[in-house]
């Protein structure tokens with residue numbers, strides 16, 4: 001039998017890799033404190049499981065009443081009392097039989113005990129852990145639990161948590177099981193930390209691209225299209241066009257050649273590329289074109305453009321002098337993302353990637369990757385993205401879970417040399433980076449560029465991959481200076497990500513108030529009365545003619561209402577036109593922030609607009 005100290009130490013191994021252990025313990029401990037309070041309030045409630053999650057924890061109960069606001073307040077107050085009681089968390093080992101007696105009135109815990117004795121974790125997944133059963137007790141409450149916990153409830157801050165809501169959830173997540181009540185709480189080491197979190201949450205809601213997408217008429221999700229298939233409305237489409245022109249121009253100047261390749265190809269193509277073996281789970285099922293004739297085949301929606309750009313490379317014989325060859329496309333791709341993770345524009349099922357594949361000689365790999373990093377840095381600077389970090393994303397050969405370990409191509413020498421190559425480039429480029437297992441592409445390691453949202457959640461915008469696998473699958477060659485055939489290395493790269501993800505990121509970065517060069521409408525013209533409409537319309541036409549994006553508000557609304565509308569639409573410049581302005585061929589310029597720049601002659605305003613647009617100033 002293990003001692004209490006040994007049992008407690010053993011619990012530490014359950015803290016997930018990326019989780020702060022102190023936060024994990026305090027959240028897990030608060031979950032027990034909450035469970036005690038809930039059971040005191042509702043003695044019929046049966047606790048099930050209550051794990052720490054990203055910003056707090058939840059706890060699921062079998063409970064047939066809907067707790068009121070008053071109940072939740074009672075529970076919170078009771079939790080504070082329990083915390084102040086400084087009750088130690090005591091652990092002891094029990095046998096399965098003891099457990100079955102202890103929890104005889106709770107079928108969920110009995111189910112858990114059965115699972116544990118069969119080597120399953122609390123979610124019913126196979127676990128490699130030896131089935132040692134432990135219970136933790138604080139004050140009057142005992143729970144089946146593997147830990148870890150804080151020493152006593154006195155280590156928790158009575159002001160550091162907040163019960164947020166109660167929702168429904170199913171036991172084991174299966175909808176044929178009974179509906180449970182899930183208590184959600186956010187929990188932190190101190191009252192100040194909690195306050196800071198709630199402020200971030202509020203800011204994130206203000207910037208939420210789904211909310212702003214509706215308010216600013218940028219995009220919409222139609223149930224009839226299905227989840228993960230948003231449509232861009234005219235204003236969103238305008239932003240996308242600007243981004244596309246912006247990046248293709250940069251690429252053209254950096255020596256890329258743009259192509260169009262089909263979104264659909266025979267399954268055979270993905271068998272050769274290895275997508276069928278390694279990436280099938282993320283692909284839509286193939287379309288069976290029926291028996292017989294020339295249609296006797298299966299077609300796939302492409303999940304990546306790599307095999308297509310390979311065909312471009314193969315379309316003619318290549319010599320060492322032709323390389324590097326940089327093939328780019330705003331490529332449409334289709335990925336069967338799980339419905340639980342798709343949302344808004346940041347993770348969709350049909351997307352357009354700023355994709356390119358560079359076919360290079362081995363001696364060119366480093367320079368070409370460094371070139372991509374330079375391109376990326378310039379694009380980010382123009383877009384106003386200043387906070388990002390580089391991640392060297394590797395495969396996961398030591399993962400005990402075969403599903404996670406074996407999804408990569410099996411070629412240890414290739415992995416080792418490719419990883420080392422990327423590590424060298426990063427080091428030589430002088431950019432700080434960190435390494436992560438299990439984030440590689442199936443065919444090779446990547447350099448990913450990670451950005452954070454308001455809540456501190458990271459996502460990938462840019463990615464660069466050095467690949468020796470696909471060139472060999474497709475037997476790519478070039479003729480070297482000594483006339484012998486050689487194999488090129490393929491660099492996959494996306495600089496500004498998918499149009500969808502980049503838009504979601506920019507909407508949140510700017511809270512919808514885009515810099516002038518990205519704003520779907522740059523200028524709102526507000527004539528004060530009917531007699532100013534003609535002048536307003538002419539001015540709008542003149543600005544349109546210079547390729548500016550203009551909206552003249554010729555509605556019957558009052559001036560102040562028109563100005564307010566333009567401000568709510570976050571239009572950078574609002575031009576008010578009355579008698580004085582008309583006479584002087586001038587405009588009264590206001591910014592969306594409310595700032596008044598006063599009257600300016602039309603040519604002067606045009607010069608100002610031109611300057612803001614061209615220099616991509618970030619206001």
Ligand code: ATP
Pocket residue numbers: 304335337345346347348349351353460461462463494497498500501
């Ligand atoms: P993730 O890990 O985000 O699923 P990935 O590693 O599968 O992405 P790549 O195949 O490298 O991604 O795709 C290139 C880029 O496309 C990603 O870095 C990301 O910015 C973007 N992207 C990937 N999947 C989606 C998606 N479902 N919706 C929108 N953008 C996406």
Ligand code: ZN
Pocket residue numbers: 028032136143144145146147
């Ligand atoms: Zn616990």
Ligand code: ZN
Pocket residue numbers: 304305306357492493
């Ligand atoms: Zn690729």
